[in-house]
Amino acid sequence: MQRHVFSNLVEFGLIDEYNPLEIKDSLGLFRRGDRAQIPLLNKYFKDHRNERTLISLESLIGWNPAIWKERLAMNREAFPRDTTILITIREPGSFMRSCFQxxxxxxxxxxxxxxxxxxxxxDRARLTARYQIDEIFGVDDMNYRQIISDYANAFPKVVVVPTKKVNDLQFLNEIGLSPSAEQIEQLQEKIVRGSRENRAFSQTAMKLTQSRERFLNGLGLKSLSSLDHDHRKRFLSRQTKLSHPSLLTRVVRRGLTLFRLPRWRWLMHNVVDRIWPYKPYSLPPEIVRGRHFSENRRFVEEVQSLPQGIAVFER
Known part of the structure; x- marks a missing residue:
């Protein structure tokens, strides 16, 4: 939705700004403990109060349910009191699988x-794991009804959209936008194309990835993750004073990538999952699914059964 819907709303004249870079950077630093970003965020939203600005980042709420309430408290500080909140929800098993993949x-x-x-x-694992960046997932804290109620108490309007209803784009009207029928059609075409491009690893690709990791572990190695220090350092380099490679170094590295073997993810998506019949990955049945799993499923079904398939909470 971010790539194929929201990114086109400025072009359509429905909003003025989408994910301004300075706001993304400030929010990222604030999440990492830099409270000096709060007055900067407040000033930005005050200076742009007459503009329609849309911010859409998974990190605003986080994938790990154990930090959802912590992120809500941060969002209350970061965003104006009259902010409209849009939350997408998906079937809990599908959500867990997506986060894991x-x-x-x-x-x-x-x-x-x-x-x-x-x-x-x-509680034991969080003593050593970097739970704030979703290295682990607290299943017992995954409570859709509660977190949405908390947001509804914190902000004047909360719009809840199940992922199965996203393609209808009815929620755009609820967040104050009024796309034309032609614009809706164009956005829906982009969503359909995007869903084909952004497909998760198949069952076969997941098994191959697991076998590869076991082989690397046997050699005392492991896959380089986006959570590793080198990747995070490069990500933060434009936001902080951390050292980062010179222009010459970056150019040389870019040139060397021409001679590198394709990335594993590219191989899985573009070779394995195109040669072998695609079968979606399934989580093992024995994993813990949390004390609210059944209630979360019922809540999604309740929202989907509403007239427009979306829920709106206003006060």
């Missing part, structure tokens, strides 16, 4: 039983 896509290869943790195991 995203970690594997980024090179963070861990067994599902070490990623999905009950409250008791999570």
């Amino acid at each position: 995203q970690k594997w896509h980024s090179g963070h290869i861990v067994p599902p039983e070490d990623y999905f943790l009950s409250h008791k195991d999570y």
Whole structure:
């Protein structure tokens, strides 16, 4: 939705700004403990109060349910009190699978039983794991109804959209936008194309990735993950005073990539999952799914059964 819907709304004249870079950087530093960003964020939103600005980042709420309330408290500080909140929800099993596969896509290869943790195991693991960046997933804290209620109490309007209803784009009207029928059609075409491009690893690709990781571990190696220090340092280099490679070094590295073997993720998506019949990955049945799993499923079904398939909470 970010890439194929929101990024086109400025071009259509429906909003003025989408994910301004200075706001993304400030929010990123604030999440990492830099409270000096709060007055900068407040000033930005005050100076742009007459503009329609859309911010859409997964990190605003986080994938790990154990930090959802912590992120809500941060969002209350970062955003104006009259902000409209849009939350997408998906079937809980599908959400868990998506979070887990995203970690594997980024090179963070861990067994599902070490990623999905009950409250008791999570409290132990959080002492050493970097839970703020979703190295682990607290299943017992995944409570859709509660977190949405918390947001509805914190902000004047909260719009909840199940992923199965996203393609209808009815939620755009609820967040104050009024796209034409032609614009809706164009956006829906982009969504369909995007869903084909952004497909998760198949069952076969996941098994191959697991076998590769076991082989590397046997040699005392592991996959380089986006959570590793070198990657995070490069990510933060434009936001902080951390040293980063010179222009010459970056040019040389870019040239060397021409002679590198294709990345593993590219091979899985563009070779394995095109040669072998595509079968979606399934999480092992024995993993813990959390005390609210069934209630979360019922909540998604309740919202989908509403007249427009979306829920709106206003006060």
